[in-house]
Amino acid sequence: MSQIINQFNHKQSSHCESGVVSNMLSNAGFSLSEPMAFGLASALTFAYIPFVKIGGMPLIAYRMPPKTIIKTVAKKLGIKLITQKFSSAQAGMQALDDALAQGKLVGLQTSVYYLPYFPEDMRFHFNAHNLLVYGKNDQGDYLISDPVFEEVVTCRAEDLQKARFAKGALAPKGTMYYLDKQPQAVDLKPAIFQSLRKTGKMMNGIPIPGIPFFGAKGIDYLAKQIANLDQKPNKYARLYLAHIVRMQEEIGTGGAGFRFMFASYLDEAASLTNNKQLEEAAKLATEVGDLWRDFAMKAVFFCKNRQSVELADISDSVKQCAKAERALQRKLLNLTP
Secondary structure, three states: OOEEOOOOOOOOOOOHHHHHHHHHHHHOOOOOOHHHHHHHOOOEEEEEEEEEEEOOEEEEEEEOOOOHHHHHHHHHOOOOEEEEOOOOHHHHHHHHHHHHHOOOOEEEEEOHHHOOOOOHHHOOOOOOEEEEEEEEOOOOOEEEEOOOOOOOEEEOHHHHHHHHOOOOOOOOOOOEEEEOOOOOOOOOHHHHHHHHHHHHHHOOOOOOOOOOOEHHHHHHHHHHHHHHHHHOOHHHHHHHHHHHHHHHHOOOOOHHHHHHHHHHHHHHHHHHHOOHHHHHHHHHHHHHHHHHHHHHHHHHHHHHOOOOOOHHHHHHHHHHHHHHHHHHHHHHHOOOO
């Protein structure tokens, strides 16, 4: 028997978790844009994590860890979020069916690799992809609102199970979540300035000596790693740079895209608060995104030998990103409500 949430409205988004939050809340009657969800969660950051590997390369993240956006937004809006993990795949799939039978819109953390509706060249072992399940049809296939796709899709139960219980870094362990109650209208203005101050504090990294992997310090560290690639075989240098670009432009860590989304958040926040300082900060955040995009283009040119680009040039581009992010940090910390 089919189980379908009536009048579900799917909206394509830029990134999975922020898109899931926006779609989940909007379908519950609380209109919240994707940039507002991202910004309220203070999700903008940078991390170079050498001890966590993705495809044999260090994890490079341009946002806070998976589930941060979902949990933080729920907390700020006073929403109770029910989150579950499972020790067995059978229990996890049964819990999903039970939630759907109760009319719940269910969020899942999954692996992109096992989702067959993704084009083959986009499927890789990334275990922090979020999506929404809004029903199940008579054939036993799940009805999915994947925020990075233009239209809703379906997925066989066996494939969704594999995606939910994939192994490796950031293993989802069947993670599912849904709203316990309908969200109520709240004044976003205090939360906006709280989130911006928190974002600003995080943007220069963790204030612990000898830990250079986070914030602008982490970006400088990445620039040094790129400069040192001239001591490695050319093939490795290309793989390394291609990995960075993939983490930035294709995977849910979303480098330049998240800077542009943060700029949209600042624009929306400026309108809500009538604060001109936020408009200025939005312009600066857009410039930061442009610098990351410029770095990605140079890295691609190096990988494909399309232009004469030196590793030193690419490293300098990353240093410019660090400099610009520090300028944005100062702007955020000097905001006055």
